[in-house]
Structure formats: structure tokens, C-alpha cells
Amino acid sequence: MPIIRTEVNIHAPIHVCFDVARDINIHMKSTATTKEKAIAGRTSGHIQLGESVTWEAVHLGITFRLTSKVTQLIYPTYFVDEMTKGPFKRFKHEHFFIKIDSGTKLIDVFDYSSPFGVLGKFVDGVMLAKYMREFLLMRGKYMKKYAEQLTSDQGDS
Numbered sequence: 001m002p003i004i005r006t007e008v009n010i011h012a013p014i015h016v017c018f019d020v021a022r023d024i025n026i027h028m029k030s031t032a033t034t035k036e037k038a039i040a041g042r043t044s045g046h047i048q049l050g051e052s053v054t055w056e057a058v059h060l061g062i063t064f065r066l067t068s069k070v071t072q073l074i075y076p077t078y079f080v081d082e083m084t085k086g087p088f089k090r091f092k093h094e095h096f097f098i099k100i101d102s103g104t105k106l107i108d109v110f111d112y113s114s115p116f117g118v119l120g121k122f123v124d125g126v127m128l129a130k131y132m133r134e135f136l137l138m139r140g141k142y143m144k145k146y147a148e149q150l151t152s153d154q155g156d157s
Contacts, residue, residue: 002129004110008140011103012147018076018097020147021106022046024053030142034058034135041067049073052084060131068093089113089120106143108136 010017020026023046024038038044040054047053052069066086073079076097083091091112098105110132114120 002112002124002132004108004112004129004133004136006108006133006136006140008106008137008144009100009102009104010106010144010147012151014097014099014104015076016151017104017106017143017147018079019046020143020150021095021097022048022070022079026143026146027139030139030146031057033138039065047081049079054085059135083112087115089115104147106140108140110136 012020024042024044028037034057036055036057038053039056041052042048043053047070049070049072052067054065054067056063056065058064064087066088067084068081068086068091069084071080071082078097079095081093081095089112091110094107094109094111096105096107096109098107112132114124114128116123
């Protein structure tokens with residue numbers, strides 16, 4: 001059961017980072033390379049506690065559908081989304097937002113199990129864990145850029 005942890009420091013207020021991370025439209029922009037789109041449930045705006053979204057995306061050349069639900073939310077410091085249907089055996093994705101001197105530290109903790117028993121563990125070891133880490137880092141960098149630009153634009157007005 002791999003657990004992937006990533007951190008990104010963002011030069012933007014904590015509430016801005018929190019809202020950027022929950023925004024379905026921004027999520028779709030940040031995952032353009034995997035053609036991720038919200039196709040059911042909450043399909044735009046900020047996802048809230050108890051809401052679900054179904055994503056369709058192309059990962060590793062295969063089209064997947066995955067439904068996740070926000071199971072915990074403490075504004076503006078923490079939220080959790082968990083898979084309710086999809087290609088993993090299970091996953092829990094925790095998002096922590098910590099106020100720091102320069103803005104906000106975003107910590108993602110992605111705890112998952114692959115399906116297919118021993119074969120799934122082999123795929124994790126060979127490539128899936130690395131792929132998921134790179135995917136989370138890509139999303140974090142996009143959120144950083146977006147939140148910092150949004151904060152800069154608000155400062156200019």
C-alpha cells in the first residue's frame with residue numbers, strides 16, 4: 001500500500017490555495033495532458049463536503065473513469081477525497097494547507113491500494129507509484145502558478 005507525499009510552497013494566502021485546490025475547472029486545466037474532465041456529480045466550481053465528482057481521463061494510454069467524494073473538509077486547512085468507484089482498489093487523498101511566512105504550504109498525501117493483488121504490487125513497484133508522484137507534483141506546480149497569479153492579479157486591482 002504505497003503512500004505518496006508531496007509538498008509545494010505557494011506564495012498566496014491559505015484561503016486562495018484551498019479554493020484553487022477544490023475548483024473543478026482549475027483541476028481540469030491542470031490535468032489537460034491526461035484529458036481529465038468532470039462528467040458527473042459536481043462538474044464545475046468548488047467541490048464541497050459530501051459532494052462527489054466523476055472524472056474521465058487518459059492515463060498510461062487507457063481511458064479511466066473514477067468517482068471520488070469529499071469525506072472531510074475543514075476550511076481552509078484540510079480536505080479529503082476518497083475514491084468510491086474506479087480503477088484503484090481504494091484511495092484516500094488528503095490535502096493539508098499550512099500557513100507559512102511566505103504564504104501557504106500545500107501537502108498532498110495519497111494513500112492507495114492497487115487492484116489485482118501481487119500483480120498490482122508489481123505494477124506499483126515498476127511504475128505506478130512514480131507515475132502518481134509525478135502526477136501529483138504536476139498538479140501542485142500548476143496550483144502554485146495559478147494561485148500566485150491570482151494573488152498577483154488581485155493585488156494589482
